[in-house]
Amino acid sequence: MSDNEFELIESCFKGKGGHSSPFTRFAIGDDASIHHPRAGFDLVVSSDTSVEGVHWPVDFPRSRAADRAVCAALSDLAAMGADAVAVWVNVMAKDESSVRKMGKGVSSALKRYNVELVGGDTCRSPVNAIAVTVAGELPEGTAMRRDLARSDDNVWLSGKLGFHALGLQQWLHHQRDGEYVHHLEEITPLISAGIHLREMGVRCCIDVSDGLLQDAGHIAKASRIGIDIELLQLPNWIHMCRSVGRKAFYEAVLHGGEDYALLFTAPAEMEIPEALAVKIGCCREGSGVSVFRNGEPCEVEQRGFLHFG
Amino acid sequence: MSDNEFELIESCFKGKGGHSSPFTRFAIGDDASIHHPRAGFDLVVSSDTSVEGVHWPVDFPRSRAADRAVCAALSDLAAMGADAVAVWVNVMAKDESSVRKMGKGVSSALKRYNVELVGGDTCRSPVNAIAVTVAGELPEGTAMRRDLARSDDNVWLSGKLGFHALGLQQWLHHQRDGEYVHHLEEITPLISAGIHLREMGVRCCIDVSDGLLQDAGHIAKASRIGIDIELLQLPNWIHMCRSVGRKAFYEAVLHGGEDYALLFTAPAEMEIPEALAVKIGCCREGSGVSVFRNGEPCEVEQRGFLHFG
Incomplete structure (x- = not known):
């Protein structure tokens, strides 16, 4: 590494982000x-x-892309119910200006949280490109996991789905003032909600990064259960269906991903505050994810984003 | 992430590497x-x-490049005196074949250690590209650091310098059967040596990844001392000078880097076993790194690898 690179680290990364945590004795250096x-x-x-x-359009601001990357990583901690304590970033950049811009985005996201x-x-x-590694803490043995759903649990969603995918479509079609474009600009990792759920005793949670269908499928597979989802229970469906049409809405919600809502399961007797989540389905014995619209089974394509298709 | 990507992770990464550690309750999944x-x-x-x-020639085998990347990261733990307990890898790949090759290299390195x-x-x-994050453990408060050298310490080197840089030169000049080319293929992180040094009470250590001059400079700057190095004390100097000439040898040793030797300081009264390290200089009050040849000061250029030059 060159002196120049150390200067870049000093000016763009060292001491940036949030306050130091008792978890860390010695940070960068x-x-x-x-x-x-x-x-x-x-x-x-x-x-x-x-x-x-690949993960962001080439004409998307690099600082926002880095901000998003940090928030997406923090969302993984939210899904476990953990409080974030430390972040490491690997910034790969074409030039110094890109380092500075990505550094700015990293710093901005870490300051917010x-x-x-x-x-x-x-x-x-x-x-x-940027790789982000995040560490979080939680009381021993309490991490929420994908493999802890029970066949008689209900399925809940905290946060909203579909906005990112719709925003991305508008961005790619150069509708830069589109209704959903601003959802591209910032991810909101639901860290407090995750901690709240874990404290309430929720045992099974995932963040919806790859589309509802795929991520519900991860819970089903890991927990060896089936999941039924009722589309009409999804938040915002009326408004979004009217705005972009039912097909585009379902596509965005079921396959879109990157909204970083929390999908979790909880025993029927557990009371979940309305402000925190909506019930969108239930677990069952069996396997796979079935989707219903007003109680009627829907045919849906099983797929997510193809990296090596 | 697609099913295809999960399959890749299942077949190339999950359960690969070394045995599970008590540090980890739940790994990939x-x-x-x-x-x-x-x-x-x-x-x-x-x-x-x-x-x-950037870090490896495009015609260098990807599995070996990934193996090297893991070992380079483990070398950072060696420099702290830590025992490695967990590794996370981010594999960015042009195609599925590259994922598989890099996965093989990751697995191979992690198995060895x-x-x-x-x-x-x-x-x-x-x-x-590949980003590697490694975690290591050591008894509380005993990590070796760059900023703990004292002005009356001696300077020691565990491991050898210059081989990687000479091997790279030969590779780039298509001398694929060159004497030093095999040093390109594998990095040996000195984990046991690092643990041994830490247990002996060594407080200040760095791994030489950016060339002796630059890394000695890091110790000097962080510890607010100066360092004098005697070139004739460097291991292998006679053989290497004869083999490639004095100029190329000094260039490789002072600026080459990527040999991942351990450079450390220790109080004069501390006995360091000959098999573990050689004394190559001493600390002093002041600042900067001075280089001597048979006691005579040498003029050397202060530089390392320029990422954004």
Whole structure:
């Protein structure tokens, strides 16, 4: 690494982001960051990559893309019910200006959620990309998981679906003032909701990053159950159907992804506050995800985003 | 993420690498991996990126490049004196074949050092690249750091320098049967040596990834001291000078990098076993790194690898 790169790290990354956490003894500046985990707590760690032209359009602002990448990673912690304590970023950039822009986005996202940037690296690359690794804490043994749904649980959704996919369509069709475009610009990881759910005793949760159908399928497969979803229970369906048509709405909700809502299951007797989530279905014995519209079965295509299709 | 991508993760990454560690409760398969850190221990974490055409030649085997990337990251743990407990990898790949090849390299490196692959992701990218995040454990408060050298310490080197840079030169000049080319193929992170040094009470260490001069400079700057290095004390200098000439040898040793030797300082009274390291200089008051040849000062250029030059 060159002096120039150290200067970039000093000016774009070191001390950026949220306040330092008791979890971290030493952040950026050595071969590794040094941490002291809390007794009685588990750590959860997620690591995800975003690549220009693959995860975001080439004409999308790089700072916003980096902001989104950080928030998407934080959403994984929300799905586990964890509080974020540290973030490492790897910035791959075509030029110094891209490093600075992505650094700005990283810093902005971490400030909003008050998470400390503790390490990572930056390097030259023929394509702009960013990998984000996040760590969160939660009381020992309480992490929400995909494999803990029961066949008599209800299925709930916290947050909204479809906005990102509709915004992306509008962006790609150069409708830059489209109704949904602003949903592209910022992801809201539901960290507080995740912690709340975990504290209430919810055991099974996932964040909807790959479309409702695929992510519900992950719960079904991991928990060895089936899931039934009622489309008319989805939040905002009336408004969105009117705005873009039923087909586009269902496409965006079922396959769109990247809204980072939380999909979770809970025993029927567990009371979930209305402000936190809506009930959109139930688990059952069996396997797979079935979709209903006003009680009638719908035929839906089973697919998500194809990376190596 | 597509089913296809999950299949790739299942076949290339899940359960690959070393044995599972007590540190990890749940590895690949949820939104995040789940860990239970040991009481009385600190965690150290490092995250680094390697990009095809930047960190490795485009005609270099991708499996070996990924193996090297993992070992380079493990070397950061060696520099802290930590034992590796978990690795996350982000594989960015042009095609499925590249994912498989890089997955093979990751798995191979992790098996050699018995470290579990616990998470990460894989995605399509116009350029092959890999980011590796590693976590290691060590007793609370004992991590070796760059900023803990004292002005009356001696400077020691564990491992050898210059081989990688000479091998790379030969590779780039199509001397594929060159004497040093095989040093390109595998990095040996000095994990056991790092743990040994930390247990002996060494407080200041760095791994030489950016060339001796630059990495010694990091210790000097962070510890607010100066460092004097005697070139004739460097291991292998006679043989290498004869083989490639003095100029190429010094260039490779001072600026080459990527040999992942450990550079550390220790009080004069600390006895370091000859098999573990050689004394190559001493710390002093002041700042900067000075280089001597048989006691005579040498003029050397201060530079490392320029990422955004």
